[in-house]
Amino acid sequence: MPAPTPPSDIADRIAALLDRHPVWDGHNDLAWEARGQVGYDWSALDIGAGTAGRTHTDIARLRAGGVGAQFWSVYVPSDLPGSAAVTATLEQIDAVRRMVETWPDAFALALAADDVEKAWASGRIASLMGAEGGQSVDSSLGTLRMLYDLGVRYMTLTHNHNTPWADSATDEPSRHGGLSEFGVEVVREMNRLGMLVDLSHVSAATMDAALDVTEAPVMFSHSSARAVCNVPRNVPDDVLARLGDNGGLCMVTFVPAFVNPDIGAWRAEAADAARERGIDPASYTAFSAFAEEWEAAHPIPPTSLDDVVAHIEHVRDVAGIDHVGLGGDYDGASGFAPGLEDVSGYPNLLAALVGRGWADADLAKLTSGNMLRVLRDAEGVAERLATERGPGTARFDRG
Template sequence: MVLAAAPVTDAAYDMALALLDRVPLIDGHNDLPYVVRLDRTAKGDLSAYDLGKVHPETDTDIPRMQAGKLAGQFFAAYVPPNHPKPAGFALAQIALMRRIWERHADVFRPGLSADDVEAARKEGRIALFMTIENGSALDNELDALDAYWDLGVRLMTLCHNDTHDWCDSATDAPRHNGLAAFGKEVIGRMNRLGMIVDLAHVSPKVMHDVLDVSTAPVVWSHSNAFSLCDHPRNVPDDVLDRVAGNDGLVMATFVPDFISQASRDWHRPAKDQYGKTPDGLDYKKAEAEIVRTAGPRPKATLAEYCDHVEYLAKRIGNDHVGIGSDFFGGLNPEGLEDASTFPRVIAELIRRGWSDENLAKLAGGNMLRVMRSVASAAAR
C-alpha cells in the first residue's frame, strides 16, 4: 500500500489543521495490534516492527498518527471468530498494547478515562485506549469482564463477523433472535463497570435488544448508514432513530464496502448472503474473476465518506456522530489512505459549510461526552 497522496492544501485544509490544534481528535477503532501480530517478520514483536518508522505497506504508525493530529486512539484486541482459545488470544493482544504504552511512553499516554485525552494533548502525546473486538473473549465467564477492566480495557465490541454463544452477528446466521440471556448480563456488567458497549458487527435485533436494556450510552465504533450503502455491517434507519434517545454515538468508518454502494455491489460475487467471505474461498482468485467479468473495483472516496457523516448528522443529530477509521492494513478509500488523513475529513466538511462547533463534536467532543456519561452511569 502506498502512502496517501498529498492533500488539497486550500484554505479549508489550513482551517482544519488549525481546528485540530484546538480540539481533540479521537479515532474509535484501529486494528494495528493485529497487523503487528500478523506481520511475517515481527510476529507481534514491537522491536522488530518499529512503530516509530513509516510503514508504507500498511496504514498506521507513529509518524502518520502524529501527522493526523490524533489526541485519542482506540486500539482493538481483535479476536478472530471461532478462535479455539479466544481469551488467551485477547490477553496476548492486550499485552501487546500495554507494551506499546511502555515502549513508546513519549508518544502514548495510557487511556483510562476521558480526562486522559485532554491530559495527553497538553503533554503532546496520544491517549491510547484498549478495546476488545469480539465478546467471545469472555469464554462465557461474566467475571472475565472485571479482569479485562482491571487490565485497562475500556470498550468491548460484542461480536465480530460470526455469531457466537450469546450474540447474533450482522454477517452470520442468527442463533438467538438477537441477544441471549447471558448477553444481557454482559451489558449489565459492562454498565456497572463503566465499560463502553460497542454495537459494531452485531445484528439489528441485537442493536435493539441492547438499546432496550443498557443504562448507559452505547457506540458503534466503526459503522456507516445502511440507507446509503446496504452492507449488513451498517446501521439501519430504525436503529439510528433510537441513538439520540440513548445519548449514543455512531462513528463513521473508512471501510470501502461500507461507504460505496458500487464497491459493495462489485464485491457481491465473492461474498455470501451475509456479506462476508465464505470459508475456504480463494479470495484473490475470486476477485480476479470479478475483474475479468465486471472490470476494476470501484473506489470509495473521501466525498462519499462525508456523505455518510452528513446523513448521520441529519438523521440523528450532530451530537451523535464520530469517526472510527477501522484501519486494518487493507484497502482504504481514495483520500483516506492512512492515519495521516484525518484532517481531510474536517477540511471536506468545512467546504460543505460545517460550523466549528459541530466539527469539534465530530472530531472528539461527542466521544468524550459518551465516555463521561458511561462513567457517570457506572458511578450511579
Template sequence: MIYINVAVGLSILLLVIGLSVGLSVNTFKGRDALDSAPLIDGHNDLPYNFYHILSNNLSAFHFESDLRNDNVWGKNACSSCFTDLPRLNAGKVGGQFWVAYTPCESQYKDSVQLTLRQIDVIRRFIQRYPANLQLVTAAGDIETTWRNGKIASMIAIEGGHSLDSSLALLRLYYDLGVRYVTLTHTCNTPWADASIVDNGYVYNLTDFGKTVVYEMNRIGMLVDLSHVSHNVMREVLAITRAPVIFSHSSAFSVCKHYRNVPDDVLHLVKKNNGIVMVNFYSGFVNCNSSRNATLQDVVDHINHIRNLIGVNHVGIGGDYDGVSSMPMGLEDVSKYPDLFDRLYENREGEPTWTREDLEKLAGRNFIRVFQAVEAME
C-alpha cells in the same frame, strides 16, 4: 490637527483589526479544529498486524519511521498496513483505541488466551513509546494527554467471544485497561447475533446477553454495537442504562451493507445519547461496484447521520489496519485533516459545519459518551 490624526489613526487601527478578523475567517480550514479538540479514532487494528506479521515481536516494528515504502509494512508489501507515528502525527490524531482482536475460529478454544496476549502487546507497545503514547483509562485524561503532546491510547476488545461467556473475565479485562467490548465480531456468541447469522441459529440477545450489557453498564465499560445484527442493536438500545457506541460503523441508508446502522436504529442512538463513529472501509461506505470508494463517500455517511440525528451523535472510527481497502483520499492515518477540510467546505445541499461542530465530530462527542458511561459505575 491632533484630533484629525487621532481619528485617522483610529480609522487605520479599526481597518487593520477588520482585515485581521477577515483574514482569520478566510484562512480557517476544517483541519484547524483538530488543533483545539483531540481527534479520537474509535478503532485501529494495528495490534493484530503485530501478531500476524511479527508474532508480537515489537522490536522488529519501527513505529517511529515512515513505513509507507517499507519492505514489510509498506503499501506494496502489506494491503492492510496504514499506521505509523509520522502518519499519525500528520493526521493530528489525539486519541486512539488500539484493538485486541482474535479470530472467530478461536471461539470455544483459546480465545481468552489469545485476547490476553493481544492486550499484553498493546500495553507493551504503549510503554515502548512513552514520549508519544500514554495509556488512558478515564475520559478526563484524554485531553490532558493530548495537550501534553501524546496520543491518548485506549484498549478495546473486538468480539464477545473473547469473554468466553464469563462476567468474571469481563471485569478482569476492565482491570487490565479495556474500555470497550464489541459484543460480537463476524460470528455469533451463545448470547448475541453477529451482523451475519453464521450457523443457522438466531439468538438475538439472550437473557445472559442482557446480563452482559447490564454488567458493562455497572462497571463503566462502553458497549460497542458494531458487528452485531440489526435486531441486537435494537434490543441492546432498549435495555442499556448507559449510552452506547458504534466504534466503526456507517449509515445503512447510504450503503446497504449489513455492517451499517439503519435509520430507525440511528434514531434510537439519539434517544440513548450515544454515538456512531463512522467507518472508512471501502466496502462499507460504497455499495456501487461500478466505481471506487472516495473520501466523498465517507462525507456522505457523516452528513447523513448528522442530518438525521444531529451533530452530537457522530464520530470517527476509521478501521485502519483492519481492512485491505480504503477510499481514495483516505489512504492512511495521515488523511484525517483532509476529511475535516472537505466537511468545512459546506457545499450546496450539505449541512453547514462550524468549528464547534467539527470539534464534536473529532472527539468531544466521544468524550461526552465516555464520561456518561463512567458515571454509571
C-alpha cells in the same frame, strides 16, 4: 485520482481546530497487524521510525492526521474456540500496552476520560483499548471484569460470528433473536463497570435489544449508514434515530465495502463465490485470502472520500450532530479512498466537510467532543450503579 490539497486558509483552520480538538478514532487494528507481520516484535515493526508501505499507522502519520486519541482494537477472530480466544485477546492487550511503553513520548495509556485530556495536555496520543467481539470473554462475566481491569474500555458484542448469547450481522440468526438472557446480563455488567457497549458487527435485532437494556450510551466503533450503503454491517435509520435518546455515538468507518454501494455489491458477490468454494465469508482469515484472489479476476470498483462524507452527513441528519464520530478501521481493511489511504488523512476529510459548510463547533464534536462526552456519561452511570448493585453473578449454561 488523488484527493485535492486543501487551500492554505482551510488547511490552517483545520490544523488549529485539531490542535484544540484532536481526532479520537474508534477502531484501529495495528496490534493484529503486528501479530501477523512480526509476532508482536515492535523492534521489527518500528512505528517510531515509520512503517509506510507496511501498515496504515505509525507515529509520524498519526501526528500528521491530528490523531489525539485512539481505541486500539484488541481483536481476535470470532471463530477461535473458547479459551483460545481469551488467550489471544490477552496477547493483544499485552501488545498494545508494550507499544505504549516502547514509545512513551508519543503514547499514554488512558483508562478514563480524564486520562485522555491529560494525554492531550502532555502532547501525547491517548491510547485506549476495545475488544472486538464477545468471543474474547468466552461467555464469562468474570473474564469480562478482568479485561476491564486490564484496560479494555469497550467490547463489541460480536464479530463476524454469533456468540452463544448475541447475534452477529453476518451470521445466521440464532434462536435468541438478538440477545439471550445471558447477553442481557453482559450488557448490564458492562454498564456497571463503565465498559462501553459497542454495537458494530451485531445484527439489527441485537442493536435494538442492547438499546432496550443499556443504562449508558452505546457506541458503534466502526460502522456506517445502511440507508447510504445497504450492507448488514451498517446501521439502519431506526437504530440511528434511537441514539438521541440513548446519548450514544456512531463512529463512521472508512471501509470501502461499507461506504460504497458498488463495492458492497462486489463484496457480496465475492462472499457467494467463497461459499461455493466451501469458505465461510464470516471467517476473517479465510475470506481475506479468498478476496485477494477474487479481486485479481474481478477488479474492485473505485471509491472516494465523498462516499465517507455522505455517511457522516447522513448519520448527522438522522441521529444528530451530537451522535456522530470517526472510526476508520485502519490496518483492519484495505483499499481506502484517495486522501484517506492511512491515518494521516483525517485533515482531508475535515477539509471536505468545511467545503460543505460545516462549522468548527460541529467539527469539534465529530473529531472527539462526542466521544469524550460518551465516555464521561458511561463513567457516570458506572459510578451510580456501583452504589446500587454488585458484580453480576450470572453464569452461562454450557450444557
